[in-house]
Amino acid sequence: MTETRRSGAExxxxxxxxxxxxxARQGYDRTTIRAIASEAQIDPSMVMRYFGSKEELFTAAASIDLALPDLTAVAAGEAGRVMAAHFVRTWDSEGTLMALLRRAASDPQAAEQMRSIFATQVAAAxxxxxxxxxxxxxRAALAATQLLGIALGRYVLHLPPIVEMDAEEIVEWVAPTxxxxxxxxxA
Structure with missing residues (x-):
């Protein structure tokens, strides 16, 4: 029985x-259960067995730990720089978070998931x-407006000036805020 559970978890x-x-690569709408199952080398019915629906699969896949740095370990004047750098690196490498951001703009459930991630993880940090x-x-909500705005401008809307900036330059601009x-x- 343990082997079966382990196999199921795997x-x-x-x-x-x-x-x-x-x-992350294709967004929610263009991703199919059939394509996921094919690449995972399983029958599509197994995806449905484990997750119930595409929506539930997306919710599970977009369950994100931001792995925020310990801001108490840095000088107070550097907290914004550390947080901004962490998020720029995260946006550059974490496609699932970007997929959630894209979907959150038009889907209330995805928007709630994004709000929850920022409200709990960022506020606690x-x-x-x-x-x-x-x-x-x-304060977490205010910081989120800057961080999400950067992601939206750079990775979703592809605004040329911010796309052309390197990560360090973006950090330099937003860290003081x-x-x-x-x-x-x-205030």
Whole structure:
């Protein structure tokens, strides 16, 4: 029985890995269960058995740990730089997060998933830096507007000026704003 459970867990993880690649590369609408199953070398009915629907598969595939750095380990004046650099690297390498961003613009469930990721993970990461920890949610939302705006402009809309900038240049521009959102006294 243990071998069967392990085999089932391995199959589920293989499906998720392939699904993440497909959703990141092709977006939600152009990704098919049949293509995912083919690449995972299983029958499409197995994808449905493990996940129920394409929507549920996407939700599972887009369950993202941002792996945020410990901002308490850096000088307060560098927190925005560290966070901005982390997100630019994440946007550059994490296609699933980009697929979720694209879908969140038109799908309420994906938008809720994106809100939840930012509200819980980012707010928790920045709370220790806030002059008033009760404002962590508000400050995380403000930081998110900058970080999501960069992703939208650079990777979805492909705005030429921001696409042409290298990662370090983007970080240089946005780090002071992020730092202010995280550490400044209330407006």
């Amino acid at each position: 199959t589920r993880e293989r499906i998720l890995a392939v699904a993440r690649e497909h959703f 920045i709370a220790p830096l806030c002059p008033d920890p009760a404002q962590a949610g508000r 992020i730092t202010r959102y995280l550490t400044a006294e209330s």
